[in-house]
Amino acid sequence: MTNARAKLLVLVCAVAVLAAVATTSVLHAAARSEQRDVARPGGPTIAAGRVTLTDKRRIVFRNMAWGPHRDELTTVPAASPTGARTASGVKCLRFYAASGTGVCLQAVHGAVDSYRATILDTHLREQAHFTIPGIPSRARVSPSGRLAAWTVFVGGDSYAGTNFSTRAAILDTRTGTLTPSLEGFAIHKDGHRYRAADVNFWGVTFAADDRHFYATLATKGRTYLVRGDLRTRTLTTLRTNVECPSLSPDGTRIAYKSRDKGLPVDAPWRLHVMDLRTLRDHPLAEIRSVDDQAVWQDDTTLTYALPGDYGADLYAVAADGGGTPHRVLTAAVSPTYL
Missing domain, CATH: 1.20.5 (Single alpha-helices involved in coiled-coils or other helix-helix interfaces)
Known part of the structure; x- marks a missing residue:
């Protein structure tokens, strides 16, 4: 050779x-x-499929189970939430929907990661998106689907600490008008105009009239429930020690987390429900610290997230202060009851 x-x-x-x-x-x-x-042994069964915001009696949520569908908007029947899940392919860090309109807070990965708020139609198709200035925290849509709101962290990483700053924005999806921060609204506190450099807002929840809303105001080391008016661009304080309010479907009560005395500094919150007519409240049967903006399943039951093996699980408890909390979904967060 x-x-x-x-x-x-x-x-x-x-x-x-x-x-x-x-x-x-x-x-x-x-x-x-x-x-x-593949899903962990004993984890939820998940498959890709069609997900819309008009399928009644279903729950749509961010799936937290490890696998190809992690972080995707996923749905299950409300009557059998432990059943097989249908994943949409749309990824969100925070999500909420009402009347066929969804708001999805997303990560945009690149040389420098960023975040955006995406407005979705009933078929989860993008209608518009807006760059947001920090880490997604809360999201809400008004009952009519016209208004969307989101809160982001722009400093620090947790409500539990004191060194953080937030931005709460409201979008009119019909006109495209964006209010990038509530800090431009006039604040009325204890019957007087209030101004301070340290004000922060978070946790918007909408009334049914597409004009009024509730949110948390923080200033001088204290938090307040405020009632907002989009027409007059005003915010009026109602009560102290209220965070992440959630208005009941009948518009008469606010579910929220408060910093109760005697609880640890790193787990300070207890869920409460307040009557808006009397401002009287009661704690709920959930005694664990809940760092979430609770969601009303209906007029009698609240759903919220607690830490779990996959990051978070969803639990439910009666709004009247009775009953026993129970887990609704494993590996799930940001639920919407259609």
Whole structure:
């Protein structure tokens, strides 16, 4: 065999060996990826499918289970929430919907990660999006679907601490008018105009008239429930020690978290419900610290997130202060009851 033919044979063999190694590596990586993407034993069953915001008697939420559908908007029947899940392919960090309009707070990955608020139609198609200035925290849509709101952290990383700043924005989806921050509204506190450099707002919840809303105001180390008016651009304080309010479907009560005395500094909250006519309230049967803006399933039951094996699980408790909390969904957060 000549030197040229020998060299050619060696080259062909080397190429074949390299190709085999590459193929093996790809198959091994694919197998590892497949193993990584399947649901954990005992975890929820999830498959891609059609998800809309008009399927009545269903729950839509952010799926937290590990696998190819993590962070996707996912749905289950409200009557059998532990059943098989249908995943949409649309990823959100925070989500809420009403009357066929959804607001999805998303991460935009790149050289420098950023975030945006995306408005979705009933088929989860993007209608508009807006860059947001920080980490997504809360999202709400008015009962009519016309108004959307979101809160983001722009400093710090938790409501539990004191070194943080938030921005709460409201969008009129019909006109496209965006209020990027409530800090431009006039504040009326204890019957007087109030001004301070340290005001923060979060946790918007809408009344049914597409004009009024409630939110949290923080200033001078205290928090307040405020009632907002989009027409007059005013905010009026109603009560202290109210965070992340959630208005009941009948518009008569506010569910919220308060910092109750005697609780640990890193777990300070207890869920309460307040009558808006009398401003009297009562604690709920959930005694664990809930760092969430609770969602009303209906006029009698509240749903909220607590830490779980996948990051978060959803629990429910009676709004009248009775009953026993129970887990509704594992590996889930940001629920909407359609």
